[in-house]
Amino acid sequence: MSASPPPASAYDYVIVGGGTAGSVIAARLTEDPGTSVCVIEGGPSDVGLERVLKLRDWLGLLGGDLDYGYTTVEQPRGNSHIVHSRARVLGGCSSHNTLISFRPFARDLDDWVAAGADGWDNATVQSYADRIKCNITPVAAKDRNEIVRDWIDASAKATGVPVIEDFNAATSHGGGFADGVGFLSIAYDPHTGHRSSASVAYLHPVLGRRGNLTLMLETWADRIVFDGDRAAGVEVTTADGERRTVRADREVILCAGAIDTPRLLLLSGVGPAADLREVGIGVRHDLPGVGENLLDHPESIIMWETVRPVPENTVMDSDGGLFIRRDTTDPRPDLMFHIYQIPFDDNTARLGYDSPGPRNAICMTPNIPRSRSRGKLWLTSSDPAVKPALDFRYFTDPDDYDATTIVDGLKIAREIAATEPFKSWIKREVAPGPAVTTDEELSEYGRRAAHTVYHPAGTCRIGADGDPMAVVDPALRVRGLSGLRVADASVFPTMPSPNPMVTVLAIGERAADLIRADR
Numbered sequence: 372m373s374a375s376p377p378p379a380s381a382y383d384y385v386i387v388g389g390g391t392a393g394s395v396i397a398a399r400l401t402e403d404p405g406t407s408v409c410v411i412e413g414g415p416s417d418v419g420l421e422r423v424l425k426l427r428d429w430l431g432l433l434g435g436d437l438d439y440g441y442t443t444v445e446q447p448r449g450n451s452h453i454v455h456s457r458a459r460v461l462g463g464c465s466s467h468n469t470l471i472s473f474r475p476f477a478r479d480l481d482d483w484v485a486a487g488a489d490g491w492d493n494a495t496v497q498s499y500a501d502r503i504k505c506n507i508t509p510v511a512a513k514d515r516n517e518i519v520r521d522w523i524d525a526s527a528k529a530t531g532v533p534v535i536e537d538f539n540a541a542t543s544h545g546g547g548f549a550d551g552v553g554f555l556s557i558a559y560d561p562h563t564g565h566r567s568s569a570s571v572a573y574l575h576p577v578l579g580r581r582g583n584l585t586l587m588l589e590t591w592a593d594r595i596v597f598d599g600d601r602a603a604g605v606e607v608t609t610a611d612g613e614r615r616t617v618r619a620d621r622e623v624i625l626c627a628g629a630i631d632t633p634r635l636l637l638l639s640g641v642g643p644a645a646d647l648r649e650v651g652i653g654v655r656h657d658l659p660g661v662g663e664n665l666l667d668h669p670e671s672i673i674m675w676e677t678v679r680p681v682p683e684n685t686v687m688d689s690d691g692g693l694f695i696r697r698d699t700t701d702p703r704p705d706l707m708f709h710i711y712q713i714p715f716d717d718n719t720a721r722l723g724y725d726s727p728g729p730r731n732a733i734c735m736t737p738n739i740p741r742s743r744s745r746g747k748l749w750l751t752s753s754d755p756a757v758k759p760a761l762d763f764r765y766f767t768d769p770d771d772y773d774a775t776t777i778v779d780g781l782k783i784a785r786e787i788a789a790t791e792p793f794k795s796w797i798k799r800e801v802a803p804g805p806a807v808t809t810d811e812e813l814s815e816y817g818r819r820a821a822h823t824v825y826h827p828a829g830t831c832r833i834g835a836d837g838d839p840m841a842v843v844d845p846a847l848r849v850r851g852l853s854g855l856r857v858a859d860a861s862v863f864p865t866m867p868s869p870n871p872m873v874t875v876l877a878i879g880e881r882a883a884d885l886i887r888a889d890r
């Protein structure tokens with residue numbers, strides 16, 4: 372099967388990035404046979420690529436040939452060793468992530484509207500989430516691991532939160548939930564264990580069937596080409612090293628993700644003028660918000676050795692979630708935990724902790740749903756091959772809210788580990804270990820062993836017209852230029868409380884409508 376027609380010189384729309392949002396937009400726009408779309412994707416196809424499609428193998432993809440692997444600058448109050456995995460394959464991060472699927476909460480979207488994202492209210496965004504084609508389902512009965520069941524029971528008992536059977540049922544038409552614990556909802560096929568990623572759900576069914584959809588794989592977008600203030604195409608380097616320009620008669624749509632979309636704008640002279648001049652890039656358009664407002668969900672880890680091997684059945688070794696609400700003035704949870712049924716030990720091993728065998732560890736990773744630290748991304752060179760600098764400024768918020776949240780999380784995790792039926796699984800606490808007890812010690816350990824839930828976002832945020840730091844308007848058009856839109860995780864004004872992929876998919880769905888409406 373030929374995946375797509377041979378490249379032409381011009382298309383109606385050129386999409387940079389066949390990732391999570393890019394796959395949705397490409398599929399939706401080409402439903403109209405009269406609209407031509409070219410997707411420039413840095414990675415290969417995932418069709419038939421079993422190591423990608425088999426969801427349980429996700430961890431093996433991190434750090435490999437399908438991972439761009441972005442490091443950070445030194446984090447004086449956090450962990451300087453975090454590597455931010457970003458997928459280099461069709462489907463983007465939905466092709467190497469864990470596909471945990473949460474709709475955003477109503478209050479998260481109220482925050483967006485308050486930040487100037489007119490039209491991104493809860494009712495509208497949920498109606499786009501209703502359209503998502505990925506197969507999102509709570510963990511199937513056969514995949515429900517005994518230790519996760521016992522952890523859910525113990526969490527409910529220790530913390531008083533309800534057991535929730537389907538988290539998204541509570542969110543989609545109910546606005547969200549305050550707290551709860553349960554098996555996660557995951558975008559997968561329980562019969563095959565395969566991903567239901569953005570590429571699987573949106574592109575695979577149409578590849579080779581739509582003459583108006585062209586994929587340029589293993590092709591890197593180096594710069595946006597402008598005709599005056601209008602984006603007229605993209606300069607790319609193809610798999611065999613050829614440099615060429617792919618022209619867009621209508622629009623260029625950037626879907627390269629929260630790191631590579633601002634990187635491409637900056638390389639194209641769109642960003643903070645002084646920063647661009649410093650690296651010798653001519654200023655096309657002074658847009659000070661590009662690369663600012665770098666958001667994430669930071670997490671830490673507590674690990675135990677188990678008395679007997681953890682049973683094998685699972686979706687992807689991280690099948691349960693717990694939400695706690697400490698601040699009762701807000702309807703949303705403010706502390707989340709994933710459970711890992713494997714030793715998730717990169718950061719603890721670096722700190723000198725031992726690691727139980729592969730089937731003899733259980734971990735909890737408390738994370739901060741609405742972290743108050745804000746980071747920045749910038750270029751250190753005009754060479755497109757040089758990776759940008761990322762400074763998440765982890766744990767730098769003035770009230771120490773972020774570090775306090777992690778300390779609370781580690782303490783709650785210990786209470787759960789002391790509660791039956793989970794307690795009977797535990798042989799010993801491996802990290803941070805029983806000697807680490809005071810808030811100061813827990814904060815120090817929690818920040819040094821910190822990790823990312825892999826959710827960078829916000830670096831080209833939506834905002835109102837008068838907001839100088841807004842990069843795109845509420846219709847996702849880059850401010851001050853024409854023919855150029857951004858649609859991916861970089862447009863988030865603030866971070867949705869839970870895992871963000873469903874929000875990104877909904878952005879893709881709505882972006883397609885906004886693009887069609889402007890046509």
Ligand SMILES: Cc1cc2nc3c(=O)[nH]c(=O)nc-3n(C[C@H](O)[C@H](O)[C@H](O)COP(=O)(O)OP(=O)(O)OC[C@H]3O[C@@H](n4cnc5c(N)ncnc54)[C@H](O)[C@@H]3O)c2cc1C
Pocket residue numbers: 387388389390391392393411412413414433456457458459460461462463464465467468469470471472473590591592593626627628629631632635824825826827858859860861869870871872873875
């Ligand atoms: C390991 C991991 C686990 C995660 N787990 C979850 C989870 O369980 N649930 C959840 O909700 N979220 C999860 N996330 C986050 C979620 O996957 C992302 O927020 C989301 O997929 C981002 O989508 P995007 O469209 O913004 O970017 P991406 O999906 O990253 O798409 C960007 C695409 O652009 C391409 N690209 C980039 N630059 C260029 C260029 N210059 N030229 C050509 N192509 C380019 C890339 O190859 C990629 O395909 C996880 C992320 C990771 C990394």
